[in-house]
Amino acid sequence: MTPVVLGALALLLAGPAPVLLARRAWPTRVPRAAIVLWQALALSAVLAALGAGLALGMDVLFRPQRGAVEIIVHSLVTALTCVVAVRLVWAWAKVAIRTRSRRRRHRALVDLLARPDRELARGDLTVPGIRILAEQTPFAYCLPGVRDSRVVVSSGALDQLDSDELAAVLTHELAHLRARHDLVLEAFIALREAFPRFVRSRTTLEQSRLLIEMLADDAARRRVGAPPVARALVTLAATSAPTGGLAAGGHGTLARVRRMAEPAGSHRLLAAATYLAAAALVVVPTVTIAIPWLNRLADLLP
Incomplete structure (x- = not known):
């Protein structure tokens, strides 16, 4: 039973x-x-x-x-279950290693191409060690890490976002880094990759990614209010994060902007x-x- x-x-x-x-x-x-x-x-x-x-x-x-047949069948089921458990652990390790490798390469590329600022201050918000890329397309994202995390913004974002909007974006990215939201996503990615393609579902991963972005949006709203967050999301709507990174724009923008119109409670x-x-x-x-x-x-x- x-x-x-x-x-x-x-x-x-x-x-x-x-x-x-x-x-x-x-x-x-x-x-x-x-x-x-x-x-x-x-x-x-x-x-x-x-x-x-x-x-x-x-x-x-x-x-x-x-019976002999019953023993064989049940033994095979047990062995298959153990294989599935090992596959789950292997998938988690593979995703973790692959993500960190890509993130490390991207971090090295950013450090090579970007203009490092000792810090970027907006009001009472200070982001140390930020990287600014000479690109007119507005984007902002973070590369999480234990000691070598990065917040990367484009010069286009600095030009197109006003002070409160930029503070909202930076607060959003810092919320990702401080809470290590990337580890939550890694677990869901590993779980999805552990199963064959014909039984995979993106529902859990996509919903978790959207909720994580909303959680970071809330951190930005608490600092500057909802209108600057909504405007910043619209400005960055066409951009997305590189593999291994987390970005303010791109994912679920419409739902997140609508949510900013609702009263916070x-x-x-x-x-x-x-x-x-x-x-x-x-x-x-x-x-x-x-x-x-x-x-x-x-x-x-x-």
Whole structure:
């Protein structure tokens, strides 16, 4: 029974649940909590799928009468589940290594071509070590890193954005760097690449990327207000971040501008309910299904 329940839960969390959640508007009101919910959804789906495979493979231990065919089939399922787990770990390592390699090369190129400023100040905001590229197309992005992060802007952005708009963009990029939003995206990218192409879905990754941008937008709005943020997003709408970077413009611009037109609110009850739902997605299946099965398995083992 345990493999069936876990398998059904994995299918539900990997299929209908992300689609239904992506269609809802309320997650954009609490982007931080919504990101945690998406993480919990993905983690629960993976754990349920792996748990279903292991439970089915080891269920043969619970039966006193075991045929040769049954033992072989269940052993193969267990082996396949272990392969999937290894593939997940490998995908995460591959994405991390590849992203950092590309980011390192891009950082070296930026340092070679850009004009470094010791700092760029706008009002009470100071961005040390910023890089300015001589390009009339307005863009701004950041390259995250532990000690060698970069904020890169074009001369066109400096010319076309007024003081408040530029402060909004710089605050947006600094929010990405300080919160290490790139690590959140890496996890979702690795999860997507771990599965075959015919079962991949971009819903979770795209929604998480949009929520991360909204979270950085909120940091900018708290500093300069909504109108400068909206105007800056429109100015930078045609640009996007390089691989491994995070940019203020380009992704979900229309939805983000519309969101700036809505009044900012704390939505504490909604955030608390979202965090509670995220915790329940991980805790409830573990307590009600996995732990009793593990206890039963422990009783049978010598």
